[in-house]
Amino acid sequence: MASQATDPEASSWTAPSGSWASSEAARRSMRGNRNRDTRPEMAVRRAVHALGLRYRVAARPIRGIRRSADLVFRRSRVAVFVDGCFWHGCPDHFVLPRTNVDYWTAKIDRNRARDAETDALLADAGWIVVRVWEHEAPSRGADRVRETLGRG
Numbered sequence: 001m002a003s004q005a006t007d008p009e010a011s012s013w014t015a016p017s018g019s020w021a022s023s024e025a026a027r028r029s030m031r032g033n034r035n036r037d038t039r040p041e042m043a044v045r046r047a048v049h050a051l052g053l054r055y056r057v058a059a060r061p062i063r064g065i066r067r068s069a070d071l072v073f074r075r076s077r078v079a080v081f082v083d084g085c086f087w088h089g090c091p092d093h094f095v096l097p098r099t100n101v102d103y104w105t106a107k108i109d110r111n112r113a114r115d116a117e118t119d120a121l122l123a124d125a126g127w128i129v130v131r132v133w134e135h136e137a138p139s140r141g142a143d144r145v146r147e148t149l150g151r152g
Contacts, residue, residue, distance in 0.1 A: 038082070043138035044080070045057070048145050053146065053149065053151070055071040061127055067118045073149060077126055078129075080130045081118075082141070083132065089111065090134075128148055
């Protein structure tokens with residue numbers, strides 16, 4: 001079997017212009033992230049469902065605003081968001097990546113600002129927002145939802 005010579009230049013990866021990715025592996029990993037039905041979200045949904053509570057999934061609480069909550073209780077006007085520690089800048093667990101620091105700092109700051117704006121928009125419309133961190137025990141998050149709904 002003949003060995004194939006590899007050209008080091010051919011195998012080196014170059015980020016697309018303006019890309020946030022520091023490597024092809026980072027790009028693949030980040031592109032593979034889901035925006036719904038994540039493990040933490042599914043665990044909270046199962047725990048809330050086990051309490052006998054029924055909800056809408058990945059729905060817009062307010063139709064005119066392009067923001068979706070993970071769980072929506074329309075009658076009670078309660079919106080639940082299950083926030084990832086990295087993407088939403090958890091004060092306890094967020095660690096800034098060592099590469100592309102400027103990009104990630106701005107990205108997480110924008111996410112935090114959007115979360116605060118979403119909370120304010122929903123509150124102005126008479127909604128209650130419950131935010132559950134991914135590191136929080138799903139049963140604890142479900143209990144907070146139940147208490148907020150006044151069924152605790």
